[in-house]
Amino acid sequence: MTMKPRLAVHKFSSCDGCQLALLNLGEALLTLDGLVDTVHFAEAGPVNPEAQVDIAFVEGSINTREDVERIRRVRANSDFLVTIGACATAGGLQALRNLADGAGWLADVYARPGYIDSLDEARAIRDHVKVDLELWGCPVNRRQVVEALRALLFGVLPVEEKEKVCMECKRRQAVCVLVTRGEPCLGPVTRGGCGALCPRFGRDCYGCYGPSEAANTDALGRRFAGLGLVPADIARRFHGINSQVEPFLTGGSQWVAGDDRST
Amino acid sequence: MTDQHELRIRVPVLARVEGEGALDLTIRDRAIESLQLRIYEPPRLFEKFLEERGYHEVPDMVARICGICPVAYQMSAVQALERLFGVDPGAHIRAWRRLFYCGEWIQSHSLHIHLLAAPDFLGFDSVMEMAKTYPAEVRRGLRLQALGNDIIALLGGRSVHPVGACVGGFHKLPDKNEINKIKATINACYDDALALLEWTAGLALPDDRQAFCCVALQHADEYPMNEGRIRSSAGLDIAAEAYEQHFEEFQVPHSTALHAGLYGQPYLVGPLARLNLNRQSLPPAVRQALDATGIAFPSDNMFHSIVARAAEILFAVVEALRILEDPPDPVPSRVEVSPRAGTGFGCTEAPRGLLWHRYETDGQGRIRRARIVPPTSQNQARMEQDLKASLEGFGLQRDAAALRLRAETVIRNYDPCISCATHFLRLNLQRREP
Incomplete structure (x- = not known):
């Protein structure tokens, strides 16, 4: 009998919503139990945070010194490390504090290596250790997690979803809320994977899946200005759930008062 | 001879009240010398992020406080902001929101009971281990959890961080086909909910009677969920606006999550507190099913919380069917909102208990200040009180493993947003001879 691949689910600073992609699987949760040996998944029960595993799912951002030590151990103990969700992949909503700390955040916060170990910032997993696969979304959904897991169990890399929410809108024949209603929709710069959820609900996408491929945030920001949004509002559009990742970071920062590119 | 057990129970990962926590227990001469449920929450600073944001951004942001009860955060927020702006979205929106909330109670309670x-x-x-011995019961639980998720997704697009709710109503309301489909699913789960209640009442629950003060909303016409006055078992009866005059949050040295007190004393929020105060408001079918369990409510046994949760699942199923029997109007899905400056209060019943919000806005509806008091913060002092009483009743002479399991069970019973982390409890027992 061959051994089942070993799986761990680790949590850092987060709302727990991405782990629910597994806990909400229903019957498939029991199927999963037949496919992998879940050695660490605190919310579901098994606790063995230092176990060697084949696949580690990581939720949440790095906020404390102990988090830093812990993620390094997780990395050392895991063959394949997958971040699940916006907090782990991009810092999440709590990383907005990175923008608020200090007066000179605009120019220097992003690339300063000395901040990496700071307790004052929320950081993505990739800022601390090598990540093998990133699943975007706030939250990730069941399909994304199961697809990734299935692919990895077959020994292949999952196909990365990078195209824009706009493409999902078209395929699902949703009416464009930006063109028809002038809503400040982030769909043109946001990665798909959600199924164009917000436009299909008649509202603007707020970018919870992070930046798409070839995201032109400059042009979209100017379009928002044309819709009547004031610069501070445009900045806040881009500085939401995935504020720390480019081009959302610059796409928003250039509209913050005092930056000459906003004129 | 001094018989000192030094027990350190560490919780390195806490959910929602994220971060690091520990239970520090010192037993000396067969008595608890000190007991502290410690929570170290790396601050996520939600109240700060909200400042300067437009009112319309609030529901999407506060959802992210908790992946398991985002609906509760959205509902307290929209209520506070609508009251602030003097907007009443109408009876049909109220009914749709109640359905939305039923979904979350079913989902969250099912997850807690079974997982x-x-x-x-x-x-x-x-x-997963339990499923090998109790496959039918676990599948029943997963079906109910899925039902809750389906109801949330009906109105929110997805069950975690739903996108449908807004100040003024919903971005979109379901059509006839969607309504008929969900009705069939709810109907199919009715027997599951009934059986679950009976099953929880038959579990070998510890008999652990304690005196505690219950706090929950109460409403003249219905079992409280979306609105009501704040009541306590000691006679408190106030509007949400008056919360701060009676309840205070205070910092304790061993926790970065604030504790809350009612006149400085611990109190209980959540399903048992709600049921103890509002049993008379349950629909007859639910009340009969509850009476048939043979457990009398109000109950002073904290471990009856799991039965209260199951009763609320059955209630939410019955309530969802009642709402959909003659579905509320699908239009208008939202009403226009004219922002104004002021202060607004919102208070609803999250699955884990009272969730209180206060917002101050400027004339454009931008948030100037926000304050959010979640249920787990309110229950923290009560949890420490319970741990002390429960462990003493259990017997402090017991071995470390037994004490640890009892402590874990007590903590999990509150369904704190640290539920997942309490599985982390590690007990280091040191016996020191003088």
């Missing part, structure tokens, strides 16, 4: 709490009472470490 977090029941394994304690049946001697398993996880639901």
Whole structure:
């Protein structure tokens, strides 16, 4: 009998919503139990945070010194490390504090290596250790997690979803809320994977899946200005759930008062 | 001779009240010398992020406080902001929101009963292990959890961080086909909910009677969920606006999550507190099913919380069917909102208990200040009080493993947003001879 691949689910600073992609699987949760040996998944029960595993799912951002030590151990103990969700992949909503700390955040916060170990910032997993696969979304959904897991169990890399929410809108024949209603929709710069959820609900996408491929945030920001949004509002559009990742970071920062590119 | 056990129970990962926590227990001469449930929450600073944001951004942001109860955060927020702006979205929106909330109660309670709490009472470490011995019961639980998720997704697009709710109503309301489909699903789960209530009442729950003060909303016409006055078992009866005059949050040195007190004393929020105060408001069918369990409510046994949760699942199923019997109007899905400066209060019943919000806005509806008091913060002092009483009643002479399991069971029973982390409890027992 061959051994089942070993799986761990680790949590850092987060709302727990991405782990629910597994806990909400229903019957498939029991199927999963037949496919992998879940050695660490605190919310579901098994606790063995230092176990060697084949696949580690990581939720949440790095906020404390102990988090830093812990993620390094997780990395050392895991063959394949997958971040699940916006907090782990991009810092999440709590990383907005990175923008608020200090007066000179605009120019220097992003690339300063000395901040990496700071307790004052929320950081993505990739800022601390090598990540093998990133699943975007706030939250990730069941399909994304199961697809990734299935692919990895077959020994292949999952196909990365990078195209824009706009493409999902078209395929699902949703009416464009930006063109028809002038809503400040982030769909043109946001990665798909959600199924164009917000436009299909008649509202603007707020970018919870992070930046798409070839995201032109400059042009979209100017379009928002044309819709009547004031610069501070445009900045806040881009500085939401995935504020720390480019081009959302610059796409928003250039509209913050005092930056000459906003004129 | 001094008989000192030094017990350190560490919780390195806490959910929602994220971060690091520990239970520090010192037993000396067969008495608890000190007991502290410690929570170290790396601050996520939600109240700060909200400042300067437009009112319309609030529902999407506050949802992210908790992946398991985002609806509750959205509902307290929209209520506070609508009251602030003097907007009443109408009876049909109120009904749709109640349905939305029913979904979350069903989902959250089912998850807690099956994945977090029941394994304690049946001697398993996880639901996966439990499923090998109780496959039908676990599948029933997963079906109910899925039902809750489906109801949330009906109105929110997805069950975690739903996108449908807004100040003034919903971005979109379901059509006839969607309504008929969900009605069939709810109907199919009615028997599951009934059976679950009976099953939880039959679990070997510890008999652990304690005196505690219950706090919950109360409403003249219905079992409280979306609105009501704040009542306590000691006679408190106030509007949400008056919360701060009676309740205070205070910092304790061993926790970065604030504690809350009612006139400085611990109190209980959540399903048992709600049921103890509002049993008379349950629909007859639910009340009869509850009476048939043979457990009398109000109950002073904290471990009856799991039965209260199951009763609320049945209630939410019955309530969802009542709402959909003659579905509320699908239009208008939202009403226009004219922002104004002021202060607004919102208070609803999250699955884990009272969730209180206060917002101050400027004339454009931008948030100037926000304050949010979540249920787990309110229950923290009560949890410490319970741990002390429960462990003393259990017997402090017991071995470390037994004490640890009892402590874990007590903590999980509150369904704190640290539920997942309490599985982390590690007990280091040191016996020191003088």
